[in-house]
Amino acid sequence: MAERVREKEKVEIQELLRRHPAEIAEILSALREDEAVELLRRLYLKRAAAAPLGEMEPEEAARLLAELNRDEAVRILSRMDPDDAVDLLAELPQDTVQDILRRLEEREAKELSELLSYKPDTAGGLMSPEVVALPADMTAQEAIEALRRAAEGAETVYYAYVVDEDRRLIGVLSLRDLVFTKPDTPIRDIMHTDVLTVPVDADVEEVARTFDKYNFLALPVVDKDGRLLGIVTVDDVIDVIRAEDTEDMYKLAGAPVEERVDTPWYRSLRLRLPWLYFNLLTAFLAASVVGAFEGVIAKVAALAIFMPVIAGQGGNAGMQTVTIVTRGIALGEVPKGKGWRLLGKELLLGICHGIVIGATVGAAAYLWKGNPYLGLVAFLAMMFNLVAAGAAGAVIPLTLRAMRLDPALASSIFLTTVTDTLGFFFLLGLGMLFVDKL
């Protein structure tokens, strides 16, 4: 009986091994942790654990790997692509990483610890060091041979880079150039010398924009002396773009960037509460403005009716601006210095919105209560707040960028703080001025 079970399991793992590593990774993610570890161990015995782990979220993969014994983990890591392995190592405790590096072959350990020294959100943190570097005096035929030998190790064999004696990058060749030329041509004669490179300390957002703009499959990464360090491929960039966009959306909304839909509820609770408390502080600020005008509200309760209109419209208009400006910055469409022109545009728009929407709100207030002064107060408060909303919507992300912070950071919370407090101040302050007429 036990044998038949084992037979069945054997068939299943054979079935599984025919799948794409990305699909095996999905299965690993969907399983309970103990089941996932069990499956990973069986994949390991078939030497098939490295690729699926490389496809998983590094944090998740690290959690599974930590459940295996140290020798199993080391062997799996040495079979992974170095750029994936290093992402995984970055999620493990420092002493575990040191222990693993000691157990690895010296060459591998050196490569990985070098990669670990780059910040994860830079080109260095994204690149693979497994790149084909050729001397310029090779022929096309020799270069194809070199690529063929490298085919297993290298991240991509669609580009080969040509370097001088100091490993400084002097040219690039595509496999296409090599295949579609005479075999004895020296590669010096067919290489492209105007190579677009990425500095090793470039921000990943910057790297993503370069790929987005030029449509390359891979870009070489160089140090400040132009020496070839590695290669960034377009598939890694897609992951970066999706992750950066997710982060921007979350930050705009004041949601915790670590959370995903499958985060357990107790962890979600711990992650979200700090943001809610931060928002609460700003809400109390708005409340204190209202509190300062408690006397006016007691006399003219109708003013309270317009509080959500003035504040809500300001918040919506301001969020339009914040979103457009923040996204423009992320897509590289707002060069430094051009920011203030945007502020001018948003101020102008705020005035236009203020006249149009303000007139509507003022008319509604007048028609509702039959009091022209209430209409005037609502009109002016709405108009002032829409101008403030447009200005704040541009100034908040631009200021965050100028302070070298992420322009998306909690922008909605800052914005609604401005539009709520100023909105109430305009409405209730004007109400106090005209209190005898209302």
Add this chain to the structure above:
Amino acid sequence: MAERVREKEKVEIQELLRRHPAEIAEILSALREDEAVELLRRLYLKRAAAAPLGEMEPEEAARLLAELNRDEAVRILSRMDPDDAVDLLAELPQDTVQDILRRLEEREAKELSELLSYKPDTAGGLMSPEVVALPADMTAQEAIEALRRAAEGAETVYYAYVVDEDRRLIGVLSLRDLVFTKPDTPIRDIMHTDVLTVPVDADVEEVARTFDKYNFLALPVVDKDGRLLGIVTVDDVIDVIRAEDTEDMYKLAGAPVEERVDTPWYRSLRLRLPWLYFNLLTAFLAASVVGAFEGVIAKVAALAIFMPVIAGQGGNAGMQTVTIVTRGIALGEVPKGKGWRLLGKELLLGICHGIVIGATVGAAAYLWKGNPYLGLVAFLAMMFNLVAAGAAGAVIPLTLRAMRLDPALASSIFLTTVTDTLGFFFLLGLGMLFVDKL
């Protein structure tokens, strides 16, 4: 003198032609329209106008192309990649398109009008028909020759597809497979038969997720009978991902998806006003709830102080949920049917948030005014509204998806409608119940 000017211009255009088309496209975008048309015409004379136009936003490229005479436009279009050309045509008026198609060579016209028949947000709208399709009985050497011949026209020569007599896709080969094998091997023996394909009517979001998951450089597009129609390449997918993410962010914030940072202010005004009026409608709804309780506010003005706290906290907590759920759906992490489990989680979180934040708000209310009943009213209103916020935050995007609409569509406006109206209802309704004690 005029000659020297012309000499200088000649040097400048030579200089420009050495640049990457993406950079020329940026220059065209930055110029005033008449200058851009002038430059485009000079590029056209050098047969160098097609590539930069293909790199521009289709809408912008179409505006420039419309300024040239019809013959110039037709010649440029016939030199563009068909997938770029069709994006551009889609922005032109119907009769201009028909006129252009009549002037094109028959083969080109047929190809473009076929492409025009696919919806822009499907794989068909994204694909290039220029794909290398080979019969299975070719040898590796013959296949490389075929690729070499196709090198100029085809979108990518890194993959070749193998088809049967009915052009049904039966296998795929990478250039790497072909180069690194014996020249006389029949491609039938080295092709991969488990080809991942994209249906021609697949949504672009779906296509993007497939690339994101499997890390391919290109995927073949097939009709419902498995016949090869074209190819989607990873660089087009990056553009799609960025555009879809931008759209989601805009929709979440209630901003117009057509706007960019460089949209002229009068166009921005026209685009944003409908959203602001839509938001105004919902703000009036919230105001009418407050209006219904005007009497209570007149008696207990302190209640108005807590209006921004109850509504603002509900809005922030709800936006956290909306953002996380919407993004989860966009990334393919919320399978149909799993949605209701998310609602359960968010309800639970809403109760927890409600207890913690509600207690803080209640305590603040009590300490401020020294009235325990005001504390109780604030506590309960905050708690109820945070539960409602969590529920609405999950239900709104899930319902939009179930209705086959975009889950991000105006989510923040719907959400704040719920959290404002219910928040005021809870606060002022409870205030009315306890009015004698406040």
